[in-house]
Amino acid sequence: MMDTRQLRTLVAITTHGTFARAAEVVNLTPSAVSQQVQALEQELAVLLFERKSRPPKLTPQGMQVLEMAQGILRLEEDTKTSLRGDRIAGTLMLGSVRSSALNLLPKAIVQMRDSYPLLKTNLRVSLSATLIADVASGRLDAAIVAEHVAIPPTLRWSPYMREPLWLIAPESTDAADAAQLLARSPFIRFRSPVPLANLIDTEISRLGIATNDVAEMDTIGSIVTCVRQGMGVSVVPHVALQEPEDRRLLRLPFGQPQVTRKIGIVERIVSPRAEIIARLHAVLAQLCGEHGVARDSPTGDTGA
The missing domain is CATH 3.40.190.10 (Periplasmic binding protein-like II)
Structure with a gap:
């Protein structure tokens, strides 16, 4: 039966490139890693890797299973930190547009990391439409985008900066x-x-x-x-x-x-990372100085 150990092994293989390196990360032998992959393939009735390629390459079905595995493992991590009452922990999957919105974001990430050492951040840079779709689907927890985009009703966009x-x-x-x-x-x-x-x-x-x-x-x-x-x-x-x-x-x-123009954070209205995202918003607004916007401020008052 599929379990999270198999899913962690699958993620490790795709992250580190080979079965042997993944074995070191998950503390298994290479043969045990192969057995886990084969067991997962048998249960799902799909081929996860193209065996002839070196390093191993995911099949299209394998890409789907990898995305599922990442979602399940993040949900497991969110649940554990929530039960411990330690919400400022885990991994925040964050996206950002490539423009100058990136100027302040690294500073905010470093400040968050210093304040919450148990929190990890994974940043992806892309276009607004792609980021919004990824937040809506759960592939990202939040994303930094401008206001001039269509936001689905399941998402909330909160500006943290209004700049000239x-x-x-x-x-x-x-x-x-x-x-x-x-x-x-x-x-x-x-x-x-x-x-x-x-x-x-x-x-x-x-x-x-x-x-x-x-x-x-x-x-x-x-x-x-x-x-x-x-x-x-x-x-x-x-x-x-x-x-x-x-x-x-x-x-x-x-x-x-x-x-x-306004730059803000888009997130799901119901999100297990709501508290972390709110604190990131506050940090970004403070870094913006006179151009910062307080969360849920209709008048655009300074959030610093």
């Missing part, structure tokens, strides 16, 4: 009206299938400005570097300007009125 967008230019640029600077200067466009790029493009169109595009880039960090080197001007969110050398850049409010 800035038109940035090299430090040698003469100060000018932002719209005029956009119209007359070489422009580095943020081109990416994410809400931030659409937000910037929409405001430029609303202002009726025809930009002189000299480059298109899909990462905010690369754009800031190019502007710092004098290549042109661009539009970036406030959190992207955290390095000491960024203070020398000319920055002007982007949009009329200045455009802002």
